[in-house]
Amino acid sequence: MRLDQLVRRNLRGxxxxxxxTALNVALGALLVSVVLLLRSATAGAFLHPSRGFSLIxxxxxxxxxxxxxxxxxxxxxxxxxxxxxxxxxERHPSVQLAVPYAVGDTFRGFRVxxxxxxxxxxxxxxxxxxxxxSKLASGRPLRCDRAALRAxxxxxxxxxxxxxxxxxxxxxxxxxxxxxxxxxxAAALDVRVGDRIxxxxxxxxxxxAHRDRHLWQVVGVLARTGTPLDQAVLINLDSFFRxxxxxxxxxxxxxxxxxxxxxxxPKPGVHKALLLSQLNKRSALQVADVDAEVRALLGIVGNVDxxxxxxxxxxxxxxxxxxxxxxxxxxxxxxxELAILRILGARRRTVFGMLVGxxxxxxxxxxxxxxxxxxxxxxxxxxLVEQSAGFRPSALVLLPEEVLAYLLVIGAGALAGVLxxxxxxxxxxxxxLVPPA
Amino acid sequence: xxxxVEGVRHFYGSRREHLALDVARFALDSGAHACVVxxxxxxxxxxxxxxxxxxxxxxxxxxxxxxxxxxxxEPERDVLRARNIGCVFQTFNLLEQLSALENLTLAQRxxxxxxxxxxxxxxELLEQLGIAHRESAxxxxxxxxxxxxxxxxxxxSKGPGLxxxxxxxxxxxxxxxxxxxxxxxxxxxxxxxxxATHDARVIERFARVTSMVELRHR
Numbered sequence: 001m002r003l004d005q006l007v008r009r010n011l012r013g014x015x016x017x018x019x020x021t022a023l024n025v026a027l028g029a030l031l032v033s034v035v036l037l038l039r040s041a042t043a044g045a046f047l048h049p050s051r052g053f054s055l056i057x058x059x060x061x062x063x064x065x066x067x068x069x070x071x072x073x074x075x076x077x078x079x080x081x082x083x084x085x086x087x088x089x090e091r092h093p094s095v096q097l098a099v100p101y102a103v104g105d106t107f108r109g110f111r112v113x114x115x116x117x118x119x120x121x122x123x124x125x126x127x128x129x130x131x132x133x134s135k136l137a138s139g140r141p142l143r144c145d146r147a148a149l150r151a152x153x154x155x156x157x158x159x160x161x162x163x164x165x166x167x168x169x170x171x172x173x174x175x176x177x178x179x180x181x182x183x184x185x186a187a188a189l190d191v192r193v194g195d196r197i198x199x200x201x202x203x204x205x206x207x208x209a210h211r212d213r214h215l216w217q218v219v220g221v222l223a224r225t226g227t228p229l230d231q232a233v234l235i236n237l238d239s240f241f242r243x244x245x246x247x248x249x250x251x252x253x254x255x256x257x258x259x260x261x262x263x264x265x266p267k268p269g270v271h272k273a274l275l276l277s278q279l280n281k282r283s284a285l286q287v288a289d290v291d292a293e294v295r296a297l298l299g300i301v302g303n304v305d306x307x308x309x310x311x312x313x314x315x316x317x318x319x320x321x322x323x324x325x326x327x328x329x330x331x332x333x334x335x336x337e338l339a340i341l342r343i344l345g346a347r348r349r350t351v352f353g354m355l356v357g358x359x360x361x362x363x364x365x366x367x368x369x370x371x372x373x374x375x376x377x378x379x380x381x382x383x384l385v386e387q388s389a390g391f392r393p394s395a396l397v398l399l400p401e402e403v404l405a406y407l408l409v410i411g412a413g414a415l416a417g418v419l420x421x422x423x424x425x426x427x428x429x430x431x432x433l434v435p436p437a
Numbered sequence: 438x439x440x441x442v443e444g445v446r447h448f449y450g451s452r453r454e455h456l457a458l459d460v461a462r463f464a465l466d467s468g469a470h471a472c473v474v475x476x477x478x479x480x481x482x483x484x485x486x487x488x489x490x491x492x493x494x495x496x497x498x499x500x501x502x503x504x505x506x507x508x509x510x511e512p513e514r515d516v517l518r519a520r521n522i523g524c525v526f527q528t529f530n531l532l533e534q535l536s537a538l539e540n541l542t543l544a545q546r547x548x549x550x551x552x553x554x555x556x557x558x559x560x561e562l563l564e565q566l567g568i569a570h571r572e573s574a575x576x577x578x579x580x581x582x583x584x585x586x587x588x589x590x591x592x593x594s595k596g597p598g599l600x601x602x603x604x605x606x607x608x609x610x611x612x613x614x615x616x617x618x619x620x621x622x623x624x625x626x627x628x629x630x631x632x633a634t635h636d637a638r639v640i641e642r643f644a645r646v647t648s649m650v651e652l653r654h655r
Contacts, residue, residue, distance in 0.1 A: 009534045009535055009539070010534055012534065337532060337533075337534075340530045343491065343530070344543065344544045344547050344591075345515055345518050345519020345544070345547035346519075347515045347516075348511065348512070348515075349512075429486075430482075430483075430486040
């Protein structure tokens with residue numbers, strides 16, 4: 001019989017007490033696990049969708065608001081940016097790709113974004129793009145007719161509100177109102193390539209219908225990305241501006257049609273820094289570095305979850321201390337057992353190791369139960385989190401931080417066994433061999 | 438194993454005010470059996486603890502085999518005890534969380550015997566004692582007689598040179614006491630045996646009976 005077997009037998013002998021002590025550790029480990037999983041999911045929810053973006057240009061205001069509105073589809077657009085800025089940026093020597101973004105409509109609760117085929121350009125690596133087609137699960141990218149776009153823009157500027165129904169711009173070529181829907185939209189509303197959809201005005205769910213009835217032909221369905229893009233409907237920008245209700249989308253200062261934002265992909269090297277410095281000097285616009293803004297946001301969120309994490313660690317510490325207290329309290333009744341082991345030839349260090357081993361095993365079992373419980377808890381509340389926060393934490397991931405935390409729990413547990421182990425170490429053999437009266 | 442206790446005095450208490458053991462000379466040749474008698478508190482158990490190396494007397498020398506116990510460090514005495522000394526107690530002192538078989542193997546494992554031979558030897562002894570069918574039973578599930586047989590088996594399982602028994606029959610009825618003593622004497626083999634008792638049923642079986650009073654310094 002080895003020491004580890006003896007440790008297991010001892011714990012089996014004190015099943016109820018050991019289980020209750022392990023439960024203390026388990027509660028702490030559960031909290032740590034839940035906090036770590038939610039923190040990782042929160043970071044993932046912000047970092048994953050922002051991957052592939054570089055700079056976002058928008059009207060002056062909050063950069064974070066611009067990023068949240070453009071990438072995460074949260075809140076209202078902070079304002080409008082002249083379409084001319086987009087054309088200027090498209091030609092800027094530091095820019096390799098500019099993608100226009102115009103929001104303002106919804107389709108049965110899903111946000112509609114007016115953009116061009118630039119969205120499907122492989123230089124826009126979001127969410128992955130070896131080719132325009134690789135962004136699609138089915139169909140083809142939408143096409144934006146530049147001539148029709150110019151006509152719609154001039155009609156919008158010359159007679160706001162009079163652009164009229166689709167295709168009603170005088171002399172304009174027959175418009176192609178095309179839409180590409182996100183994977184989530186396609187799944188939720190059973191929309192397929194070839195269907196016709198009718199967005200409504202306003203970004204909130206239940207928006208009002210346009211004055212005239214406009215229908216978009218679905219030409220593609222985006223591949224699933226696990227980002228807010230899954231919940232978006234892309235339409236070609238020319239059709240977006242041809243809607244009469246979008247006459248409000250004019251920047252008063254320039255009397256130009258407005259965009260919500262421009263996604264900017266600088267050329268490699270110093271061009272990103274150059275663009276940031278140049279554009280932020282301009283009074284009418286600002287440029288947000290997506291990575292920096294998201295990390296700043298995570299820093300704010302991190303402060304809150306750090307507090308939760310410390311509370312969870314405190315609960316683990318209380319649990320581990322309870323292991324020490326429980327073992328210490330049982331020592332009085334176990335002195336005879338320890339003396340018997342010594343008389344059989346066990347060394348002092350063996351009984352010390354046995355107590356430390358018991359503490360470590362209680363902590364290991366409690367910790368394991370806690371971490372499993374944490375994953376089950378996250379699985380149980382993931383739907384609720386998705387409803388309220390917009391992302392679904394996964395219970396099926398094992399984080400390196402969890403493994404580290406588990407090892408620390410075992411280590412702390414072993415440490416908790418040192419004091420009772422030392423008491424056992426010092427325990428006198430001869431006086432403890434006699435059973436208590 | 439030869440045993441020699443010479444000029445030993447051991448005191449208890451913070452100021453060593455209580456004399457617990459007083460032995461001028463107690464010697465046993467290797468393989469000899471001796472019965473030490475005396476009233477309660479006369480120092481019988483203390484003498485056995487000194488021989489087991491659990492207690493180091495305040496004064497005097499104790500020799501077990503060729504080894505001077507007082508010259509050994511505590512871990513060295515633990516090793517000596519684990520390998521060469523078997524102990525039997527009035528209260529059996531079996532480990533309740535272990536089965537009968539495991540109680541026997543554990544003692545051998547501390548003596549450095551490998552797991553498989555230890556298990557084999559334990560099963561042989563259980564067979565010999567007639568409790569082979571109870572090898573999975575916990576000590577509390579055994580009768581008093583079975584428990585004492587198991588305790589004796591544990592003491593002799595590692596083939597010690599010295600067996601120390603402290604009132605081994607005090608809790609047993611006549612039949613069980615006789616059987617336990619028979620077993621102890623039979624299992625000791627060529628080992629030296631020291632029994633501390635005041636049980637007449639035991640005393641009458643020994644040719645050499647030493648009183649604690651006789652052992653005292655004069």
